[in-house]
Amino acid sequence: MPSKTDYFSSHWPSVVRELSCELLRQVAAGEPLATTFYPAISRVLADFRPGAIAIVRQRGMDWGLEPAFAAPSDFRIAAVPEVVISSALEAQFIGHDSGWVAAAIASKDRAPSVLVVQLPRAAVDQVDALRPLMIGLAELAALLLQIAGDQAARAAEIQRLTTMLEIAATWQQQRDWSELLESMAEAATQLLDAQRASIFLWDRRRSLLVGRPAMGVEGGQLEVDDSAGIVGAVLGSGTAKRWDASDSESEVNRKPDAQLQFQTTSLVAVPLDNRNGKRMGVFEVINKRDGRFTDQDEQVLKELAVHAAAAIENSQERERLAQNCDKLALAVAENxxxxxxxxxxxxxxxxxxxxxxxxxxxxxxxxxxxxxxxxxxxxxxxxxxxxxxxxxxxxxxxxxxxxxxxxxxxxxxxxxxxxxxxxxxxxxxxxxxxxxxxxxxxxxxxxxxxxxxxxxxxxxxxxxxxxxxxxxxxxxxxxxxxxxxxxxxxxxxxxxxxxxxxxxxxxPLRERGDDILLLAQHFLEDFAHKQGHRVPTLSAAAARALRSHLWPGNIRELRNLIERVSYLCTSDVIQPSDLSFSQSPSEQSDAQRLANKSLNEATRQFQIQHIQSAIQRAGRNMTEAAAMLGLHRSNLYRKMKQLDLETIDD
Ligand SMILES: Nc1ncnc2c1ncn2[C@@H]1O[C@H](COP(=O)(O)OP(=O)(O)OP(=O)(O)O)[C@@H](O)[C@H]1O
Structure with a gap:
């Protein structure tokens, strides 16, 4: 390959120099040369009245057309004598008596290729005159092919990175765990042109690698010993590994193949490490469709593994958060x-x-x-x-x-x-x-x-x-x-x-019987807990007093009362004298409080309040309370049962 400074100096004929300027300008402008290359060469060679022109390139044992340029459709590669091509490769240029002239296109890293031109018979004499022109054109073709190759590699790299970013973005949004792993396997098989892929996550506790997805296995999950086979070796060493049938059979673990009814012929496996470098598992791709896995495949899988590890970690984190959230919601609900x-x-x-x-x-x-x-x-x-x-x-x-x-x-x-x-x-x-x-x-x-x-x-x-x-x-x-x-x-x-x-x-609380005591106990425990005190107990008399109060403010009133008691009562046992029932505004006017009630309900509530007040005034002596109410003691008991009031023994 000539260096750039050679193009316009020494040995190129001026027409080739002019053509190189024209074509390089096109390349610089980003215009593809696929269709302009052969017409441009034809122009340069016009004086020699060329028939067919093409660049042929070695493909395995055969020769084919160089795919970078669109050769004329009537070009028949079989018409080029084999000897013309091989001689040109050996001698850089050859003019053959069949009318074909050929010049080798030098290239370090591409398959050998040759510029072939067919001349009418009359022009064969002019082969000597053609030599510098053909060599110049072949060198120009080498340069252009190199540029086209670089551009294609860059485009492929951009495409690969774009695909990788798209894949990573979808993975980050993936909510469903098994869908995430399946989507990773699918992306890897596509990008590496392989048959299958699995993500093995490390279950350290059980010394197992758990592979997903695993087609054909019940539950879609495969479990293998974490030190077995290539996957085990990658997990242990943290370095990527490639294997194919030409390598030692003893390296592979054939158990999964037997389980999956599958034949592994080649594989590439890379470690899956989280952001802090902690090993999470192994990403494995199996059976390259065309040949063996390349350096580039390994590189692509390593990049995929970085995104996969991040997505798996995020997904695990999300799951943990959701579980914590559930626990929190449960704890709140319990409260x-x-x-x-x-x-x-x-x-x-x-x-x-x-x-x-x-x-x-x-x-x-x-x-x-x-x-x-x-x-x-x-x-x-x-x-x-x-x-x-x-x-x-x-x-x-x-x-x-x-x-x-x-x-x-x-x-x-x-x-x-x-x-x-x-x-x-x-x-x-x-x-x-x-x-x-x-x-x-x-x-x-x-x-x-x-x-x-x-x-x-x-x-x-x-x-x-x-x-x-x-x-x-x-x-x-x-x-x-x-x-x-x-x-x-x-x-x-x-x-x-x-x-x-x-x-x-x-x-209302007054109709909830013993719930008053359950609630009181709940609040006592709650306030004691908040203050870091022992939970005080209610004396029997205090419990009776709570039961017989009317609670116009309902649970809010009870809670406030218990809060006051919890902070002010110094003894471990709460007595009735500690219960300072606050005067509710509604208690000031019974008529107002009972205004919305039916006559029956109003009468019932008045009777409850009147009896409770008498009992309190009589110091909880039932005989005295009955006397104050103008009732016989047994009649007072009957009345209280009727009103669902708890009776008190003297
Ligand atoms: N089951 C319960 N456990 C603990 N506290 C309760 C319970 N029920 C009610 N309370 C307490 O009683 C008070 C009143 O409860 P809440 O505010 O739910 O009643 P409300 O009927 O909505 O009152 P309002 O009609 O005044 O809005 C609150 O301090 C609440 O914490």
Whole structure:
């Protein structure tokens, strides 16, 4: 091969120099020479009236046309006498009496090739004149072929890297573990033009390599001894290895072949190491379709292995995170339980467990502080949405003008204080649960907008135009008699039915019997734990006092009371005198508190309160309490049983 400075100097005839300038300019401009090369040579040789022109190249034992240039379609390689080609290779140039002249194309790393030209008989005399021209053209062809070869190699490298990046990107997004391994095997078989590929992950504990995918094996997974065969050797040494039938048979482990009913004839295996260099396994590709695996195949597999190891590690990390997340959700769910063993609560828990598994809308009814939000959270945490957000909105706490923006969000400048765009609760809760507390307090116009969002599953931010799809489960709660509000036209009937697919009613604490003590115990343990104290016990009298209190503030009141006791009581046993029941505002007016009740219920509640008050005033002496109430002691007991009150022995 001449060096670049030779082209335009010494021995090239000027026409070849001119042609080289023209063709190199084309190459520099990125124009392919495939179709222009032969016409250009024909021009240079025009005076010799050439017939056929071509570059032939050795292919195994035969000769074929040089694929880089498009030879004329009527060129018949068989017409070129073999001796012309072989002589040219030996002597650089030959003019043969058959009319063919040929010049060898020098090349270090390409198969031998020769420029052959057929001349009319008359021109054979001019062979001497042709010699410098042919040698110059052959040297130019060598240079161009080298450039074309370099360009093709660069294009192939770019293509390979692009494919590799695409593969790596898909792997990073792959969520399913077995699909990930299958996709790795497929990419490797394609890129290396092989029959099969497997990823062997190292199970150190069992000293096994677990190979996936493994076609034909039950469970699609193959287990081999981690020191056996080539895969074992690569795992142990950390260096890549190639093998084919000409190598020692003893190196391969034939057991997998027997299991897979397959015959390994060649293989390449490289180690799979994680980012910190820790060995994870081996990536193996089997049976090159055409010949044996090359250096380049090994290199490609090594690069694939880097991406594969990263994707496998990410996927394992994701799986670990998901498991941790599950554990966390479980731990949270354990903390958010509807505590209680009273029949009403047991039934409620059964129903709520069932609805948790669905996406049905649930309306939770109950007085203030009965645990409506706790129930809503437990439904969320027991359902498929538990890893997604739980967003609670207190509809009564938001002024009407802001409700829409709170729920649906707003765009910047939508109103005076909208200094920047903000997502609404529907958007934030996307994928999860939206808990609409105090729904009975929502204005009629707010109700209309909410209904539209629920029906269309789409929201539009205030001041915006783009519909935003939402996938939200809605749980609503109220302490108001919602059906009554519908009758009074203060709550939309259509929204009522939309929210009220399932109704769960939380009973007031005073109707939950011994649940009061279970809850009290729960809070005692909780606060003692927070303070790092021993859990105090309730004296029998204190337990009775808790049981007989009316709990207008329900569980919230109980929790606050236990919190106070936990912090203030210094003894290990809690006495009735430690229980400072706070005066509820509702207790100030029985008439007000009982206003919504039926006459029967109001009478029942009045009787309960009146009896409890008498018992307390009588210092828990039942005979005295009965006397204060103008009843016989046994009548008082009967009455208390009727009212489901716990009786006290004197
Ligand atoms: N099962 C429970 N376990 C522990 N705490 C509970 C439980 N149920 C209710 N509570 C506590 O009682 C208080 C009131 O509960 P929650 O807020 O769920 O009631 P609510 O009915 O939604 O009240 P409101 O009607 O005032 O919104 C909270 O402090 C809550 O932590």
């Amino acid at each position: 958010v339980q509807v505590i209680g063993e009273s029949p009403a609560i047991v039934t409620l828990r059964k129903t709520s467990d069932r609805v948790a598994k669905t996406d049905l809308s649930v309306l939770i009814l109950g007085e203030n502080g009965t645990g409506k939000e706790v129930l809503a959270r437990s439904i969320h945490l027991s359902g498929a949405r538990r890893h997604e957000p739980f967003i609670a909105v207190n509809c009564a706490a938001i002024v009407e003008t802001l409700l829409e923006s709170e729920l649906f969000g707003h765009e910047k400048g939508a109103f005076t204080d909208a200094h920047e765009a903000r997502a609404g609760k529907f958007e934030i809760a996307n994928g999860g649960t939206l808990f609409l507390d105090e729904i009975g307090d929502m204005s009629l116009s707010g109700q209309a907008k909410l209904l539209r969002a629920l029906e269309e599953k789409v929201v539009v931010r205030v001041g915006g135009f783009t519909p935003i799809s939402t996938d939200v489960r809605v749980l609503a709660a109220t302490n108001q008699p919602l059906a009554e509000l519908v009758r009074q036209k203060r709550f939309r009937e259509d929204l009522f039915f939309r929210l009220n697919v399932v109704t769960l009613k939380l009973p």
